[in-house]
Amino acid sequence: MITLFESGQHKSFLFNDLSMGSMVQANQHIIVHGGEAMMLDPGGHKVHSQLFAQIASAVPMRDLKHIFFSHQDPDIIAAANAWLMMTDAQAYLPSLWMRFIPHFGVDELVISRIFPIPDEGMTIDVGGVGLKVIPAHFLHSAGNFQVYDPESKILYSGDLGASLGAPYDRVENFDEHIQYMEAFHKRYMPCGKALKMWAAMARELEIEMIAPQHGAIFATPELAQRFIGWVETLSCGLDLMGDRFVIPA
Ligand SMILES: [Fe+2]
Ligand SMILES: [Fe+2]
Numbered sequence: 001m002i003t004l005f006e007s008g009q010h011k012s013f014l015f016n017d018l019s020m021g022s023m024v025q026a027n028q029h030i031i032v033h034g035g036e037a038m039m040l041d042p043g044g045h046k047v048h049s050q051l052f053a054q055i056a057s058a059v060p061m062r063d064l065k066h067i068f069f070s071h072q073d074p075d076i077i078a079a080a081n082a083w084l085m086m087t088d089a090q091a092y093l094p095s096l097w098m099r100f101i102p103h104f105g106v107d108e109l110v111i112s113r114i115f116p117i118p119d120e121g122m123t124i125d126v127g128g129v130g131l132k133v134i135p136a137h138f139l140h141s142a143g144n145f146q147v148y149d150p151e152s153k154i155l156y157s158g159d160l161g162a163s164l165g166a167p168y169d170r171v172e173n174f175d176e177h178i179q180y181m182e183a184f185h186k187r188y189m190p191c192g193k194a195l196k197m198w199a200a201m202a203r204e205l206e207i208e209m210i211a212p213q214h215g216a217i218f219a220t221p222e223l224a225q226r227f228i229g230w231v232e233t234l235s236c237g238l239d240l241m242g243d244r245f246v247i248p249a
Pocket of ligand 2: 073075158159213214
């Protein structure tokens with residue numbers, strides 16, 4: 001567990017070593033304020049059992065009142081039922097995915113505790129602090145949100161800013177870090193327009209740190225701005241594809 005922010009009653013913790021075997025490395029975040037906690041993108045079943053045990057070192061389980069799902073991927077939501085059964089937390093999910101999640105086996109007893117996030121986003125009150133759930137649609141999922149914490153000024157960017165295989169937790173040298181992000185962004189992100197829309201919004205935020213759901217964090221305002229500048233001009237997805245798909249021989 002890594003403490004990303006601590007000031008008075010506001011704390012932010014990162015769990016980044018719970019993935020195993022062939023599963024993609026994923027980060028789990030917890031934001032604590034005023035006796036309540038929100039967990040971001042809790043991950044799948046194997047992560048669940050470990051995280052449930054470790055979480056107690058950061059926060060009493062009864063304080064876990066909110067669970068945020070940025071989108072519908074299995075590395076986000078596969079253990080939704082277990083989390084809802086073992087806590088009394090409310091969960092928040094992009095409205096676009098509400099009818100799909102029951103296919104993961106979410107029990108009828110707890111499904112009423114999953115609330116849809118409208119397309120325009122929302123503010124979630126966690127122990128008295130308003131966490132901004134901001135739209136980042138198509139980055140990479142069609143219904144996709146990020147969380148901005150105005151107290152710590154951390155932007156939790158989900159799959160945007162993800163890196164795979166970097167041998168460190170915090171980016172030190174942005175240029176050397178590009179090699180761990182580039183292939184992922186070029187294939188999973190849909191097109192430059194979505195990236196430009198996001199960059200324009202991100203520039204309106206005061207950002208101390210960008211914390212993605214995979215890989216290393218951008219832990220200074222300078223590195224956060226380097227990332228925004230890099231992704232803003234990146235060609236990706238459809239930009240890089242030809243005019244037609246080709247039937248395999
Ligand atoms: Fe994803
Ligand atoms: Fe992911």
